[in-house]
Amino acid sequence: MKRLLLTLPLLIFALIGAVSLVMLNLTSSGKRDAASIGFSMTGKTMPEVTMPRHDEGGTLSLGDMTGQVYAVNVFASWCAPCRLEASSIDEMARDIPVIGINYRDDSADANAFLNQFGNPYHAIGRDGDGSISIQLGVHGLPETFIIGRDGVIAYHHQGPVLAGELNGPIAQAIRTARADP
Amino acid sequence: MKPLHLMVMIMLVLWGSVGQAPALQPEERLSNPISEERARGLSAQLRCLVCQNQSIDDSDAPFARDMRRMIRQQITDGQTDDEIITFLRQRYGDYVLLNPPFSNTTALLWIAPFAFLVIGVAGIALARRGRNQNTSDSKQS
Numbered sequence: 001m002k003r004l005l006l007t008l009p010l011l012i013f014a015l016i017g018a019v020s021l022v023m024l025n026l027t028s029s030g031k032r033d034a035a036s037i038g039f040s041m042t043g044k045t046m047p048e049v050t051m052p053r054h055d056e057g058g059t060l061s062l063g064d065m066t067g068q069v070y071a072v073n074v075f076a077s078w079c080a081p082c083r084l085e086a087s088s089i090d091e092m093a094r095d096i097p098v099i100g101i102n103y104r105d106d107s108a109d110a111n112a113f114l115n116q117f118g119n120p121y122h123a124i125g126r127d128g129d130g131s132i133s134i135q136l137g138v139h140g141l142p143e144t145f146i147i148g149r150d151g152v153i154a155y156h157h158q159g160p161v162l163a164g165e166l167n168g169p170i171a172q173a174i175r176t177a178r179a180d181p
Numbered sequence: 182m183k184p185l186h187l188m189v190m191i192m193l194v195l196w197g198s199v200g201q202a203p204a205l206q207p208e209e210r211l212s213n214p215i216s217e218e219r220a221r222g223l224s225a226q227l228r229c230l231v232c233q234n235q236s237i238d239d240s241d242a243p244f245a246r247d248m249r250r251m252i253r254q255q256i257t258d259g260q261t262d263d264e265i266i267t268f269l270r271q272r273y274g275d276y277v278l279l280n281p282p283f284s285n286t287t288a289l290l291w292i293a294p295f296a297f298l299v300i301g302v303a304g305i306a307l308a309r310r311g312r313n314q315n316t317s318d319s320k321q322s
Contacts, residue, residue, distance in 0.1 A: 004304070004307075129247065139230040140230075
């Protein structure tokens with residue numbers, strides 16, 4: 001009896017550890033979708049937000065993009081990982097139109113960033129106070145969305161788009177979205 | 182008084198006087214006190230997604246401020262609490278709620294503490310019975 005009392009906490013600890021390890025392995029190996037935790041916009045309809053254009057005057061509405069496969073990339077000049085993904089976004093923009101959303105940024109800083117890393121964007125909108133990005137479920141820059149013709153988000157990625165994402169899930173999402181009539 | 186005791190006392194007094202500076206800025210508040218109370222109540226239930234286990238009511242992060250402003254905007258626009266929570270859950274999932282709702286994925290989380298309590302109580306009861314039996318056995322012999 002005494003031995004059971006001593007080993008019970010150890011057994012419970014081992015059980016919790018084993019369950020955690022299995023779940024972690026499933027998630028990191030991609031067998032369990034991290035989105036099931038509820039942290040992704042994939043599969044939802046892209047909100048048709050309207051925002052002021054960066055440096056051009058007038059407004060930019062995502063609703064105008066409905067009917068084509070396109071991407072949205074939320075970026076800022078102060079965001080270090082945004083620099084890492086600049087070449088990937090450039091490559092992606094050769095394939096599909098990419099709408100840039102400049103998040104909480106100074107206009108001049110944003111221009112300097114675009115001059116330094118290039119401007120791959122079809123159009124750029126400004127989200128000066130973060131209110132547009134909240135509607136898109138953005139919580140950490142950079143974030144990238146691939147949107148199908150029907151306006152449904154085919155892929156949502158938080159963090160820099162590197163070669164792995166670009167040639168893997170993003171290429172796949174673009175192919176699937178294009179095949180969809 | 183020993184210097185150590187004095188130091189501890191000073192620290193305790195200072196601790197009490199510091200308090201926690203509210204993250205909410207005066208200009209964020211709504212003029213209608215009932216709406217403001219609703220906004221505070223909602224903010225306390227919602228997780229600041231870029232913080233370490235803080236509600237957006239407690240956090241100074243710009244993201245938390247954006248969310249607080251969005252909540253107040255939606256309240257002013259006449260949205261109900263449920264509608265605002267649904268809006269945020271659609272975007273940030275259940276993770277945005279500090280109290281995760283009961284579902285298949287969170288069942289273990291909710292049930293486990295009670296299960297462990299039952300196991301613990303049962304363990305103690307069994308151990309006591311064992312000990313009582315042992316003592317009565319030794320009395321008999």
